[in-house]
Amino acid sequence: MMFIEWLLAFVQALLYVALAPLLVGWIRTLKARLQNRRGPSVLQSYRDLYKLFAKEARMAHSASLLFRAAPYIVFVATWLAAAAVPFVTTSLPTAAMADVIVIAGLLALARFFLALAAMDVGTAFGGMGASREMFVSALAEPAMLMAVFTLAMTAHSTNLASMMDYQLFNDPVLRPSYMFALAGLVLVAVAETGRIPIDNPATHLELTMIHEAMILEYSGRHLALMEWAAQLKLLLYGVLLANVFSPTGIATTTDPGALGLALVVVMFKLALLGVALAISETVLAKMRLFRAPAFLNLALLLTLLGLLSHVILEVGV
């Protein structure tokens, strides 16, 4: 039994890696359709990764060992973080480590090495991208933690699996705090995954790029790993939003039928999130970088209001 559970956990981790490019491809296709282009196939991101892995990895003369190691560290850290988030079931041995603080820590580790690697070569763009990334994340991280704490105060745990179980095993309740936390976390997710209006993943415009500026020096398999890690992060946040705020459908056992159903449900939720993201990216324009603090302050405000409304409106009703 133990063995099957561990196997399931492993499969779930693999699912993350396998499905991450699909989500990005889905969003790209949708955006193309919304902009009246035919656009690439949904599977294009897989082909891109395959092509990159096949190519030779070139490196700058000034690159150190850190530059070489960073893609692996970033990918593994992001993968570990993703693997901790319950995807189809909450009853896995990995659920014990599905603590939001662990996840935030792993993501911070990945970001740290990403920024270090960006500065390693010593080009202007790398340093600029790294400083911008740190600027954005310094503002986004408090908001994220605050959102998570709001949820944790209701569930009395910072463990994601317990939070989901709490919601599944109690009657559905309208909670103002959840609403605020959700809104705040959406903004944080948009900022952290480098989407419009904070960053535009589709361009290499030197004045505005953040994430693309950091991986500008990479090529071949290193670039592939970096891209894959970014796709994983997007999927991670998608699953976080989909499963934590509406865990309906997720399996609480290892029963195969329930697992299959959960997979279908979570894919459906992610597809919907993809639609929402594609629409918002089509409608919105990218902000100037110095407006980013206002955007992230809004996220922080929302999450703080979530925390306060939990205390004021929900306790002792």
Next chain:
Amino acid sequence: MSLGELPFLQQLTLVLAAVVLFTSFALLEQARLVAAIHAFAWQGLLVAMVTAIVAASGGYPHLFFSAALTLGLKVLLIPWMLHRLVHRLQLDRHREPLRRPALITMAALALVIFSYWLVLPLVQQELLFTRNIVAVSLAVVLIGLLMMVIRAQAVVQVLGFMSIENGLFLAAVSATGGMPLVVELGVAFDVLVAMVLFGVFFFQISESIDSLDVDRLNSLTERAEEES
């Protein structure tokens, strides 16, 4: 009793009350005048909805009347009047960005905590399910005050004043299940007259100092007298 045991409508009231608080923040930080007027209208609508739901679920039929009053006055009439005034004063595209937004947000959040602390005795005494909303309504009042203190634009100050009235109305609904009708009518009448007078003043002020920045109305301070 936990939140889950409340009927759905009452849970909805709490959610709406929380959104009222959010609109207060939106109003506080709004740079564009027209957008601020919209934010105010949304706040009024939410207050009217809270009132209607409390009326339906708490069994206070006279509150339906108050809800209609709020809807008519705060959602339709006053925003419409402000729109017209702003249009006639050619302020449609006026922007009034907030200085030090992060600091002011923090101050407003501190006010929310302060109001919660202040009404704690009431929260512990009351029996109504809406008692938790009293803190929210006091916070709306205090944020309106903060807005009037930090904003120098006359229209924005009036919006702050009117959002204070929204907060008071919410307080009356949540703490007591609505004031007696004669008082509510009197308050609504006062608010309406105040709005008309504010309109008159906009024109008087813009005639007098050629702007609606009331910070420029500063000839009557004790210091100014010293210098003259």
Next chain:
Amino acid sequence: MSALSWILILPLAGALLLAIIRNLQWAGWLNVLISTATFIATLALAFTVVEEGVLLSGLFRVDDFNVYLLVLTAFVGMTTTIFSRPYMQHVCDSGRINHRGMRLYHSMFQTFMFTMLLALSTDNLGVLWVSVEGATLATVLLVSLYRTPEAIEAAWKYFILCGVGISLALFGTVLMYSAAQHVIADPAAGLSWSTLYGVASQLEPSIMSLAFVFLLVGYGTKIGLVPMHQWLPDAHSEGPTPMSAVLSGLLLNVALYAVVRLKMLVDGSLAATASPHLAGNLLMGFGLLSFIVAGLFLHRQRDIKRMFSYSSIEHMGLMTFAFGLGGPLATFGALLHMLVHSLTKSAIFITVGHATHIAGTQSIDHIRGLIRTQPAVGWGLLLGVAAIAGFPPFGVFTSEFLLLTATMQSQPWLTLVLLTGLAVAFAGLFRHLHPMVYGPVPEGQQPVSANMLPVAVHLGLVLWLGLSIPDFLARWLDRATELITGVHLL
């Protein structure tokens, strides 16, 4: 119809009528006529109340406490209209306001009187709030009547500060209502002062004290308590003089009246707790602060109306302090002080109105030699200031003496503070007064047609009250004192 309904219907009908009458001569006389009729109606009401005791009907409650203020309000209103008829005619002739401004003035004056009388006679705390807010709305356009930048600024400040302040009072009222709901079954009676007073001891103390803080800040803004007083000097100095007279003489009293009524409820509720004097202590603190700060500010004024408005703040502070002190002697003194202060201050503002017309300015530095240019105005100002500064044998001396005695009995150390404050205020007033009355006459200064009758009547009454308080008035105030403190003085 009863006298009470006449008291309210007359000004209201007058306000509507004066808004449509185009002939200014008639309007001025009609204004006087209505105010006189209102005054007579309040006298009739006073007799009824004295004969038959407390009058309770629906939304209204008239007892010894408010009937005395009703009579005072109607009386000052009447004398102010007598003064304002020629005064405003002069303003209109000099072109500072047009005919529409005059109509606005007449109509809003009666609206203001209506809100004052309603606030005093109502039993419902909500209606009280509505009418005090209504008083702001009625007077705010009058403050900006002259349309100068300063007048508009003063009016805006007045509007915003009083509007916000009074909003906090509404929050306090809501809290009180919610406290009442635990005790009183009938929701409609939850705001009735008489009902609440009956059950005051059962009202939840924590909510009541919180409510009182909000109410005190709210109505305190209207009283002009420091630090919420900022609007008061501006509104007084920039508005037309009759407005300053009624603002100082009436509005501040009504706001103080509201606070005293509310304090009675809170005292009842807090009687059994660890801090039974919370409301009184708050009043004492705010009152003393206003008293001292206003006294100091008197010294640096350059505008004559501004100076006297600070004097109003000072006296309101003293009364607030006295009501906070509690006890029959202090309360009796405060009630008497309300009366004499209203009479004296409105007399002073009327005189100041004439003085500014003589000098053509409100600047203290340019008002000189009044007593030689026009002895009636000069003597009026001199005697008025002597009265307000607390010179014997005027009535203000009597009431201040009573207040000092009461303070000596319960808080001996504060007597010293009060005496210092009185001395500071006295010095502040007289250093400005002396050159205005006696100084060299500027060239070309001409007397104006002045109606000093209201001043003479007011100051005569204050003098009478100083020499001997008539027996019926003493008993009357004593009954009011008993109502407030529960103890007889006489």
